[in-house]
Amino acid sequence: xxxxxxxxxxxxxxxxxxxxxxxxxxxxxxxxxxxxxxxxxxxxxxxxxxxxxxxxxxxxxxxxxxxxxxxxxxxxxxxxxxxxxxxxxxxxxxxxxxxxxxxxxxxxxxxxxxxxxxxxxxxxxxxxxxxxxxxxxxxxxxxxxxxxxxxxxxxxxxxxxxxxxxxxxxxxxxxxxxxxxxxxxxxxxxxxxxxxxxxxxxxxxxxxxxxxxxxxxxxxxxxxxxxxxxxxxxxxxxxxxxxxxxxxxxxxxxxxxxxxxxxxxxxxxxxxxxxxxxxxxxxxxxxxxxxxxxxxxxxxxxxxxxxxxxxxxxxxxxxxxxxxxxxxxxxxxxxxxxxxxxxxxx
Numbered sequence: 635x636x637x638x639x640x641x642x643x644x645x646x647x648x649x650x651x652x653x654x655x656x657x658x659x660x661x662x663x664x665x666x667x668x669x670x671x672x673x674x675x676x677x678x679x680x681x682x683x684x685x686x687x688x689x690x691x692x693x694x695x696x697x698x699x700x701x702x703x704x705x706x707x708x709x710x711x712x713x714x715x716x717x718x719x720x721x722x723x724x725x726x727x728x729x730x731x732x733x734x735x736x737x738x739x740x741x742x743x744x745x746x747x748x749x750x751x752x753x754x755x756x757x758x759x760x761x762x763x764x765x766x767x768x769x770x771x772x773x774x775x776x777x778x779x780x781x782x783x784x785x786x787x788x789x790x791x792x793x794x795x796x797x798x799x800x801x802x803x804x805x806x807x808x809x810x811x812x813x814x815x816x817x818x819x820x821x822x823x824x825x826x827x828x829x830x831x832x833x834x835x836x837x838x839x840x841x842x843x844x845x846x847x848x849x850x851x852x853x854x855x856x857x858x859x860x861x862x863x864x865x866x867x868x869x870x871x872x873x874x875x876x877x878x879x880x881x882x883x884x885x886x887x888x889x890x891x892x893x894x895x896x897x898x899x900x901x902x903x904x905x906x907x908x909x910x911x912x913x914x915x916x917x918x919x920x921x922x923x924x925x926x927x928x929x930x931x932x933x934x935x936x937x938x939x940x941x942x943x944x945x946x947x948x949x950x951x952x953x954x955x956x957x958x959x960x961x962x963x964x965x966x967x968x969x970x971x972x973x974x975x976x977x978x979x980x
Contacts, residue, residue: 677709678716688755696825704751711735721765725774728752732775742778749777788930788961794818796917797910805875806891810909813888815908816865817925819858821932821950824903824925832869833883835862844951848878853951872898930979933961 685705711731714720730828731752735745753770760768769775789797798818801811826844834843835857842857869881872889876898886900901909907925914923919953929950936946947958 639919680717681709681715681720684717684720685755688758691758700747701751701754704748705755707748708752721759723756723769723770725769728775730769732778736778749775758855785924788927788934789919789923791935793917794928794931796919797913799914800916805868805871808864808871809888809891810913812861812864812868813906814913814928815858815861815911816888817906817928818931820855820889821929821931824906826890827906828886828901828903830887831883832881832885832887835865835887836883855949855951901928930961933958 685702689698689701708718709715710729711734712723712727714723728749732745732749735748740748749770753768753772754773756765756768756770759765798811798814801807801814813827814824816830817824820842822830822844829845831845834845837843838854840857840859841854842861844853844855865887869887873879873881873970884954888901888906889898890896890901890905903925910923910925910928932950933946934948937943943955943958947955950958952958
């Protein structure tokens with residue numbers, strides 16, 4: 635994707651970034667142990683085994699982790715405690731659960747994601763012949779309509795410069811600058827940035843290998859030279875602090891800098907989000923901006939710069955071009971000439 639190089643501020647010296655101690659993921663451990671949901675008081679062992687079997691069948695560790703949480707929430711919300719109660723679940727109960735999620739203020743996309751987990755569990759039971767039909771089937775329990783416009787707010791070019799400009803010449807500043815530039819230019823999801831290893835930026839010249847992408851376990855995109863340089867500058871200083879000669883191919887790129895217990899361990903996705911929020915606050919931008927906002931910004935600036943939508947889709951690794959267009963719907967609405975063509979009535 636051709637995207638004009640921003641005139642980013644030069645590194646300066648010294649202001650400390652807020653500590654991210656509790657946000658680091660211990661020793662790069664995956665988010666789930668793969669052993670199923672934590673036992674709940676009064677939950678029958680055979681029901682726990684059933685959940686464990688279903689969640690372990692999911693291919694992605696993140697999916698297993700999310701499904702564990704969603705199913706735990708489902709049984710807590712419906713009062714199900716035994717396998718027989720689960721097998722006797724009716725569509726009305728699933729509908730009541732969906733409506734309760736709405737009452738809790740969860741977004742339609744979040745609710746639909748939870749319904750997918752519940753629907754998948756009952757679908758597995760239906761295929762195994764343990765129930766006569768799926769009580770969570772979409773025809774019986776419709777999902778909620780998701781807006782065609784992304785709720786994520788993007789940044790302007792000047793705001794991106796301002797956020798990156800808060801990163802100074804300390805190790806933390808170098809890390810955050812490299813992270814922000816990676817999220818912006820490469821359009822990575824925070825989970826992808828968390829998993830980034832040194833070999834992913836160094837194996838193929840000019841390319842970035844993305845592992846664990848949402849719709850593809852392996853993908854390759856162009857790597858901006860200034861992103862590679864920002865990462866190398868940060869890692870050079872990090873290696874001195876870690877007293878190591880060089881970065882190993884499997885070493886995480888973005889690590890915690892907390893001196894308490896997690897120094898040098900890879901950053902969790904939640905850490906990355908908090909770093910972005912802190913930098914945005916330091917740049918005195920009052921809107922709700924997250925790590926995903928930088929991915930949104932890639933879309934709007936690239937499309938505004940004339941990049942074909944299919945190329946932007948490829949860079950962001952969206953399975954459906956409609957997902958790419960969701961990020962740009964507001965700009966398209968603002969350009970709509972219909973009102974301008976109508977006669978004045980005053």
